[in-house]
Amino acid sequence: MTDLDISLGAELEQLRAEGRFRPLVVLDSPQDAEVVIEGRRLINLSSNNYLGLNTHPRLKEAAIEAVRVWGAGSGAVRTIAGTQSIHEELETRLAQFKGTAAALTLQSGYTANLAVLGGVLGEQDAVVSDALNHASIIDGIRLTKAGRYLYPHSDLDGLEQKLEEARRDGRRRVLVVTDGVFSMDGDIALLPAIVERAEAAGAAVMVDDAHASGVLGRAGRGSVDHFGLEGRVAIQVGTLSKAVGVLGGYAAGSQELRDALIHLGRPFLFSTSHPPAVVAACLAALQVMEDEPNLLERLWENTHYFKSGLQRLGFDCGNSETPITPVIVGEARAAMALSDELRNRGVFAQGIGFPTVARDRGRVRTIVTSSHTRDQLDRALDAFADAAAALSLDLAPRGDGSGSA
């Protein structure tokens, strides 16, 4: 046996030197409000399982039943092996959910962005993108030959300038792309203003609602529903791995968009589709979201409670408006130290540093779910207070607890 004939020692050393080398955390339990790590039960503030659907009995039953009826795998890519009717049923359901004519599912939210951005734009076109858009949008943009125009985060004047530049450059079709909810800060895109600016410039809008679906809008329909912008956003990308609790991605829009992606979206063409169990669990999830509106209500109650608790303790939670609440502490090293101290005190919340966020904006990112109890949230807040004291963090506590959320 020979060793791998490339050496990655220098790269790994660099990561260690910057305090960015992190072993994977191994869970011996489902992703739930609490998780088991190294034999200890910890309160879980790290998952995107907003509505607790990941462990919902109806999803588990639907997945088991689908294996019995449809088998374990889907055979091959859909253009070659044919497509199972359950896949089409999910797409019809997603189009209804998003209020669009059609939808197409992909293996993940990541591949959905690659399929759309890599598939629908040509060399004469332009993509205008928020600087803090998710990595999958950035990678999708790398796959397109269209001109690329980046505007500063949520900066409407910057957006207008880029639209003007694209026009001057004689671009044929222009697509403005934004996250619906930004994944590191939990702020909501200024979608009504973005849509207005785009419409004025004759551009189309695409929103990636990975963190907004199941969270914003009626029954969790997402940011377009939240702002009443039906019919004015050409492409809605989403994931089935966050609030929906399973796995997968989709692009919802016109029938033309769906037809084009089936022929031009490379992840659709060259990678096999979901196993039927995944599809069935997603269908069950969409039904549960409709049947159990209390899940969404509890998610927001917990969000307000936890966010105002953190702010009362004096933590800097940035501009968060959603269940994603960052606790911003500075350098990556400080974020990792806070995460470790929290772990010692029974809370699982990951530290995030440069290059995922700016160098001085390292943070512990927290996400509450509808499954967390008041008691769990109180214990988590106590752990934050104790960890901050242990690290002598500089906090600015608020006496009256009038934290906005």
Ligand SMILES: *Cc1c(COP(=O)(O)O)cnc(C)c1O
């Ligand atoms: C998580 C996320 C994705 C990726 O979704 P997966 O289904 O996990 O691949 C895409 N876009 C945004 C904005 C995300 O937050």
